[in-house]
Amino acid sequence: MQGRLRDRVAVVTGAGSGIGLATVRRFAAEGARVVCVDVDAETGGRAAEEVGGEFVAADVADETAVRELFDGVAQRYGRVDVAFNNAGISPPEDDSILSTGLDAWERVLRVNTTSVYLCCKYVLPHMRRQGSGSIINTASFVALMGAATSQIAYTASKGGVLALTRELGVQFAREGIRVNALCPGPIATPLLTELFAADPERAARRLVHVPMGRFGRPAEIAAAVAFLASDDSSFMTAAQFVVDGGITGAYVTPL
Ligand code: NAD
Numbered sequence: 117m118q119g120r121l122r123d124r125v126a127v128v129t130g131a132g133s134g135i136g137l138a139t140v141r142r143f144a145a146e147g148a149r150v151v152c153v154d155v156d157a158e159t160g161g162r163a164a165e166e167v168g169g170e171f172v173a174a175d176v177a178d179e180t181a182v183r184e185l186f187d188g189v190a191q192r193y194g195r196v197d198v199a200f201n202n203a204g205i206s207p208p209e210d211d212s213i214l215s216t217g218l219d220a221w222e223r224v225l226r227v228n229t230t231s232v233y234l235c236c237k238y239v240l241p242h243m244r245r246q247g248s249g250s251i252i253n254t255a256s257f258v259a260l261m262g263a264a265t266s267q268i269a270y271t272a273s274k275g276g277v278l279a280l281t282r283e284l285g286v287q288f289a290r291e292g293i294r295v296n297a298l299c300p301g302p303i304a305t306p307l308l309t310e311l312f313a314a315d316p317e318r319a320a321r322r323l324v325h326v327p328m329g330r331f332g333r334p335a336e337i338a339a340a341v342a343f344l345a346s347d348d349s350s351f352m353t354a355a356q357f358v359v360d361g362g363i364t365g366a367y368v369t370p371l
Contacts, residue, residue: 130203132159134305285354301360327362
């Protein structure tokens with residue numbers, strides 16, 4: 117299905133890599149004018165260049181930067197139709213609660229959850245003025261399930277994204293604004309692939325829980341984001357949209 121986002125103005129954070137980059141490509145293929153946002157000017161700039169979009173360098177955990185981002189987009193394009201609030205981190209210092217320090221906890225919460233609060237806070241006035249908009253916030257399947265291989269701050273941060281998204285979806289439902297959370301399963305982004313290539317046992321321990329027997333591809337998540345961004349999902353809001361190869365539905369997986 118092509119052209120579902122024709123002439124829509126779409127902002128993608130974390131646009132330089134993984135799920136964000138795949139979504140930039142998919143949004144552009146569906147006809148959107150894409151604003152690529154990243155702290156990494158090199159990868160973010162390349163993404164924008166590839167699709168003929170605009171690059172904006174911003175740290176999504178910085179209130180002034182986020183406010184200027186959405187006000188600037190609204191000023192330059194006249195509207196903001198889609199906000200894909202996707203940037204996030206998963207640093208190695210975030211591990212078991214027994215060893216994770218307050219610094220790591222606060223940094224992860226700030227980049228993964230506070231950023232979503234800020235992006236929603238500063239895009240919503242523009243969408244309310246238009247009387248339309250679709251916000252998609254990236255949570256994770258770990259917001260729905262527990263893991264003995266803990267990343268305690270990351271898990272808590274994604275639980276926060278899920279709850280915040282649900283509430284905004286309900287609050288703004290009658291103003292033509294839809295707010296949904298995306299819950300990807302493990303996706304073979306460069307980071308994950310590298311980590312598991314170095315440690316096959318680590319990959320095997322996780323793969324056994326995936327009914328499909330493989331990690332997802334960024335493009336498979338981008339397809340779900342394009343659906344949530346488009347009018348094809350017009351009766352969906354305040355939802356947790358799970359794209360996980362069956363993990364959250366599984367007890368025993370196929371051999
Ligand atoms: P990635 O590391 O490949 O890409 C993240 C991008 O965000 C990078 O380009 C990075 O520069 C940017 N970024 C980081 N901090 C930023 C900040 N403060 N401001 C602006 N940009 C920033 O990651 P990914 O795997 O594509 O993950 C994207 C999102 O999906 C994250 O929120 C992640 O938690 C979530 N997610 C990933 C997986 C997975 O298995 N990869 C699974 C579930 C959820």
